[in-house]
Amino acid sequence: MPHRLTREQARRVAVTAQLLAAERPAGIVETVDALTVVNIEPTSAIAPSADLILWSRLGWPYQPADLVRLVEEDRAVFEWGGFYRAMTDLPLLLPEMRQRPRAAEAREWLAANDRFRREVMARLRADGPLRAADIPDTAQVSWRSTGWTNNRNSMQLLEMLVLCGDVAISSRDAAGRLFDVADRVYPSDVPVLTDEEAARERAERRLASLGIARAKGVAQPLEPVDVGEIGEEATVDDTPGVWRVDPGILAAADAFAPRTALLSPFDRLVFDRRRLEEVFGYEYLLEMYKPAAKRRWGYFALPILYGDRFVGKLDAKADRKAGVLRVNAVHEDQPFSDEVREAVDAELRALAGWLGLEIVGRPAA
Numbered sequence: 001m002p003h004r005l006t007r008e009q010a011r012r013v014a015v016t017a018q019l020l021a022a023e024r025p026a027g028i029v030e031t032v033d034a035l036t037v038v039n040i041e042p043t044s045a046i047a048p049s050a051d052l053i054l055w056s057r058l059g060w061p062y063q064p065a066d067l068v069r070l071v072e073e074d075r076a077v078f079e080w081g082g083f084y085r086a087m088t089d090l091p092l093l094l095p096e097m098r099q100r101p102r103a104a105e106a107r108e109w110l111a112a113n114d115r116f117r118r119e120v121m122a123r124l125r126a127d128g129p130l131r132a133a134d135i136p137d138t139a140q141v142s143w144r145s146t147g148w149t150n151n152r153n154s155m156q157l158l159e160m161l162v163l164c165g166d167v168a169i170s171s172r173d174a175a176g177r178l179f180d181v182a183d184r185v186y187p188s189d190v191p192v193l194t195d196e197e198a199a200r201e202r203a204e205r206r207l208a209s210l211g212i213a214r215a216k217g218v219a220q221p222l223e224p225v226d227v228g229e230i231g232e233e234a235t236v237d238d239t240p241g242v243w244r245v246d247p248g249i250l251a252a253a254d255a256f257a258p259r260t261a262l263l264s265p266f267d268r269l270v271f272d273r274r275r276l277e278e279v280f281g282y283e284y285l286l287e288m289y290k291p292a293a294k295r296r297w298g299y300f301a302l303p304i305l306y307g308d309r310f311v312g313k314l315d316a317k318a319d320r321k322a323g324v325l326r327v328n329a330v331h332e333d334q335p336f337s338d339e340v341r342e343a344v345d346a347e348l349r350a351l352a353g354w355l356g357l358e359i360v361g362r363p364a365a
Contacts, residue, residue, distance in 0.1 A: 002233035003245055010212055010236045010243075010279045011308040012256040017211030017249045018269045019057045020305060022257035028067055029076050029086060031057050036209045037083035037223050039266035043288065045300035046318045046325070047355065050084055052264035052302070060354055072171045075185065079169040079177075080162065081222035089205070091191045095198040097165030106160060112141040113157065120157055121166065121181065129170035129178035132158055203230040209268065211249040212279070215242070217272065225272045239278045258307030260343040262314055262351055270303050270310075282310040282333075297331050304330075304347075306340055314348065318355055325357040 005013070015021055018035065025031045031054060032038055041049040048064075055062045067084070070077045077084050080093060101107055110117060116139045124130060132155040139153035149156050158179050161167035168185035170178045193201070207213055207227040212234065217226035231244040263270060265286040276282050284303055287295040298315025305311075315328040330344065345362070352359045 002235050002242065003250065005212075005234050005236045005243075005245070007237055007239070007279060007281070008308060009250075009253065010234075010239075012253040013211035013245060013249050014269065014275075014279060015211075015305070015308050016253040016256060017209055017246065018267075020259070020261050020263075020269065022259045024059055025057055028054060028058070028062065028070055032077055032084055033086040033088065034209060035268060036089065036205050037085055037268065039264070039268075039271075040079060040082055040084060041264075041266045043300065044318070045288075046302070046316060046351075049264045049266040052262075053267055055351075055354055056261045056263055056267070060350065062354075068171075075187070078185065079172075083223060087187065089202075090186055091193050092198045092202045092205070094165060094190065095193060095195045097163065099195075100163040100165075101160055109141060109143060110157075110160060113139050113153075116140060116153070117157060117161070120154070120161070124167065124179060124181050128180035128184070130180075131176060131178055200230070203227045207231045207244060207246045208249060210246075211253070212236075212243050212245045213272075213275070215244050218274065225275070236279065256308065260307075260347045261305040262347055263303045263305060265300060265302065267303070269305070276310075280310050284310070284313070298328055301331070304344055306343060311336065311340055312344070314344075316348075318357060320357070323357055324360045325352045325355060327359060327361040330362065 019025050019031060025034065035053070038053050039049045043049065046052065047055070050067065051064050054067065067077070071079065071084070076087050078087050078090065079085075085093070101110065119138055120135055123135060135154040135158070137153045139157070142151050143153050143156045144150060158167060162169060162179070165182055167179050168182040170180040170185050172178070206224065207230050210225075210227070213225065213227045215226060215228055217224065227244050229244070231246050234243045234245040236243055270276050270284055273284065276284060282303070287297060287301065288299050292299075297313040299317070301313040301315045303310055304314055310333070312333050313331040315331065317326050317328070319326055327348065336344065348359065348362070
């Protein structure tokens with residue numbers, strides 16, 4: 001029989017799976033491994049998304065320089081598809097890489113630019129790591145697009161070669177990414193899995209990181225939010241259809257201990273807006289792409305998690321030159337109790353302390 005969950009139980013499963021209950025993980029690699037993916041969106045209104053995601057789990061011990069070391073020196077974490085991932089997940093992604101690029105247009109463009117591809121690989125082998133700007137554009141056929149990638153042939157080729165697994169992102173700095181041949185970034189002694197084995201294990205790990213998910217969800221270009229038939233069936237009160245739940249996370253959530261957290265807009269707990277509404281009853285939209293006059297909560301508002309509920313949004317901006325964290329508003333979805341306000345203020349002070357900034361402003365909702 002399917003598990004029958006209350007919405008409170010479903011919320012606690014999701015929060016527990018995302019390492020946002022009271023017990024914090026021990027380190028960065030453990031956190032990335034459990035989450036499976038950490039978004040790399042570099043917008044730094046407060047801090048880059050990856051840093052906010054890891055700080056919200058690990059707290060004050062987390063320092064961005066430690067993540068850089070794990071990526072660039074230890075090679076315990078790597079970047080692929082816009083996410084940081086534990087290097088132990090590389091075998092699960094190699095079958096996916098072998099199928100790239102999927103689009104016929106991209107495959108045809110690569111075939112038409114075979115000489116360009118070989119020249120770029122040779123240049124990286126001889127001189128890498130390199131930036132896209134260091135790669136001469138000798139494409140036989142230019143990449144055509146209505147977007148920003150139009151005629152950006154060196155960058156487009158590098159992006160495709162990363163997805164294919166021939167090239168890897170070696171490091172990042174203020175100027176962007178540096179690329180190198182994959183065998184200088186990825187380990188050589190990697191287990192070989194079939195497409196089916198890798199897909200199943202990725203789905204198992206995805207469900208463990210989400211706790212509860214749909215068997216089929218909205219298609220995503222690189223990192224799905226659905227899990228197929230992995231896990232066990234569950235229903236959730238007042239939500240339609242059937243869910244899949246990880247039994248280990250379900251058991252762990254029985255001992256749920258709450259805390260308060262300020263999350264990145266790109267956090268996986270809020271990434272699937274449909275699940276966010278169905279399970280948490282929380283309305284959220286990243287408004288950085290909206291004109292200022294049309295924003296309800298702010299340019300880069302952080303979702304506020306209190307226990308197993310989302311209670312509001314923090315509109316703040318780090319002004320590093322002035323040494324302050326400017327709090328424009330703390331939007332309360334429902335008026336905060338004294339206990340909630342104290343917990344949110346404490347987490348806001350913790351965020352400012354981690355950033356090394358003084359708080360300016362704490363307006364009422």
